[in-house]
Amino acid sequence: MSTGTLTRADLSDSIHRKVGLSKAEASDMVEHILACMCGALSDGEQVKLSGFGTFLLRDKGERIGRNPKTGVEVPITPRRVMTFRASQAMRERIAQGN
Amino acid sequence: MIRSELVQMLADDNTDLRHAEVEQIVDIFFEDIIAQLAAGGRVELRGFGAFSTRDRKARVGRNPRTGESVDVPAKRVPFFKAGKAMRERLNVS
Numbered sequence: 001m002s003t004g005t006l007t008r009a010d011l012s013d014s015i016h017r018k019v020g021l022s023k024a025e026a027s028d029m030v031e032h033i034l035a036c037m038c039g040a041l042s043d044g045e046q047v048k049l050s051g052f053g054t055f056l057l058r059d060k061g062e063r064i065g066r067n068p069k070t071g072v073e074v075p076i077t078p079r080r081v082m083t084f085r086a087s088q089a090m091r092e093r094i095a096q097g098n
Numbered sequence: 099m100i101r102s103e104l105v106q107m108l109a110d111d112n113t114d115l116r117h118a119e120v121e122q123i124v125d126i127f128f129e130d131i132i133a134q135l136a137a138g139g140r141v142e143l144r145g146f147g148a149f150s151t152r153d154r155k156a157r158v159g160r161n162p163r164t165g166e167s168v169d170v171p172a173k174r175v176p177f178f179k180a181g182k183a184m185r186e187r188l189n190v191s
Contacts, residue, residue, distance in 0.1 A: 006134040006141040014130050015123050021115075029108070029123050034146050036107050040099040042187045048100045052128040053176075057188070080188045082147075084178030093136045094151055095173045 008034075041082060053086040135176055145183040152177045 008030050016026040037047050037055065047055040058081050065076040086094075099107075101124065109120045131141050131149060140150040156172040180188075 003137055003139040006130065006139060008143060011127055011130055015126050018126055019119055019122055021123075026123075029112070030127065032108055032111065033104070033124065033127055034143060036099070036104055038146065038184065038187065041184070042190075045099050047104075049104070049128060050101050052101075052132065082180045082184065082188055084147075084149075084176075086176040086178075090132050090135070090176055093132055094176050096136070097138065097174070098136055 044080075049087075051087055051089050053084055053090055056083050056085060057081070058083060143181070145181050147178055147180040147184055150177050150179075151175065 012027040
């Protein structure tokens with residue numbers, strides 16, 4: 001596989017070739033997978049995908065930030081952030097480059 | 099949500115596909131992402147986020163139980179950054 005950037009189009013093309021769905025159907029499935037994950041996360045649910053990793057949510061409290069250009073202090077509002085923890089299997093494959 | 103729930107949700111919404119096909123599609127989706135990262139590339143899913151890898155330098159670590167020093171070799175690790183739309187969506191209540 002190339003070392004460029006993989007996008008939705010590459011994923012739908014791969015599904016189209018390997019599963020035999022039409023390009024439009026394959027593209028719909030890619031959108032659908034992402035929509036399901038987005039939906040669960042915006043409902044405050046973690047997304048755990050065995051062999052891949054876990055998308056976790058963290059609630060952060062208010063803190064004081066600083067505009068790096070002007071040095072002016074501004075409050076950073078409390079917010080929910082999403083982090084990803086890769087599975088052991090993914091970590092190993094990336095470390096080994098295969 | 100776990101993988102099997104994702105597969106079930108997709109199967110419920112795509113009744114023209116067999117369950118095994120939906121499973122295969124989900125497998126391909128995540129396998130392609132891992133393969134791309136393992137090959138040294140990145141993955142960009144607009145609105146959701148981007149996966150890339152970062153190189154970590156070798157360092158001297160410590161066994162937390164014994165306090166012994168251990169050499170941790172340089173390695174490449176996966177990294178994810180949530181997209182702008184996703185970050186905003188997490189904060190609408």
